[in-house]
Amino acid sequence: MKVAVVGRGNVGGGLADLWERAGHEVTRVGREGADVADAEAVLVAVPGGAVAEALDNVQGIEQKTVIDATNLVGVDPPEGFSSNAEFVKARTNGPTAKSFNINFAALYDRIGEAGSTPSNLWCGDEEARGVVEQLNRDVGYEPVYAGPLENAAAQENFFKLVFGMVQGGMGAFFYRIAPPDQL
Numbered sequence: 001m002k003v004a005v006v007g008r009g010n011v012g013g014g015l016a017d018l019w020e021r022a023g024h025e026v027t028r029v030g031r032e033g034a035d036v037a038d039a040e041a042v043l044v045a046v047p048g049g050a051v052a053e054a055l056d057n058v059q060g061i062e063q064k065t066v067i068d069a070t071n072l073v074g075v076d077p078p079e080g081f082s083s084n085a086e087f088v089k090a091r092t093n094g095p096t097a098k099s100f101n102i103n104f105a106a107l108y109d110r111i112g113e114a115g116s117t118p119s120n121l122w123c124g125d126e127e128a129r130g131v132v133e134q135l136n137r138d139v140g141y142e143p144v145y146a147g148p149l150e151n152a153a154a155q156e157n158f159f160k161l162v163f164g165m166v167q168g169g170m171g172a173f174f175y176r177i178a179p180p181d182q183l
């Protein structure tokens, strides 16, 4: 599959590496933007407050299947939207999903070491299912459907619970799998 990743950091760069290893053709897009008209799927993996700016520099994204992996850290979704994913959908008008926002990028290289296949939540449009589930399975996750795109706000907020667990009682568990500065 031809995939474009917008944001070349831990998530965008990390998933790009894994997808390339799985045989996909990946284009990495940074702040300079690009035309992604060729892509069959687009991943958005920029800071949660930078989604509008990032999409401003991406041409050819209309009607594309887009996976939004962003989390809102100390910022709100764009005005008028309850989630970044719904904002993305309003900009692209194509099949849209929220996924890869709950799992830690620091653990991408260790997915295969897990005793059982790690799950990865996704919610979004039915038309995105084939692409999202394949791109999850191709990096070693078992995709778990979490409902329509209206649930994206809940999935974005779920991140706050995960972070609370890291800082709270589950800290020791997470520290065993990765040092806190890598999560």
Ligand SMILES: NC(=O)c1ccc[n+]([C@@H]2O[C@H](COP(=O)([O-])OP(=O)(O)OC[C@H]3O[C@@H](n4cnc5c(N)ncnc54)[C@H](OP(=O)(O)O)[C@@H]3O)[C@@H](O)[C@H]2O)c1
Residues within 6 Å of the ligand: 006, 007, 008, 009, 010, 011, 012, 013, 029, 030, 031, 032, 045, 046, 047, 048, 050, 053, 054, 055, 069, 070, 071, 072, 073, 100, 101, 102, 103, 104, 105, 106, 183
């Ligand atoms: N790290 C995780 O474990 C994790 C897990 C799940 C979800 N997330 C979420 O996924 C997103 C990316 O996280 P990350 O850890 O990959 O962050 P990161 O390592 O800081 O990477 C963010 C990337 O976005 C780029 N960027 C910033 N503004 C941009 C713009 N306007 N246009 C295009 N690219 C832009 C940055 O470019 P520069 O290098 O030029 O600044 C950088 O390459 C965030 O929303 C984060 O909350 C992170």
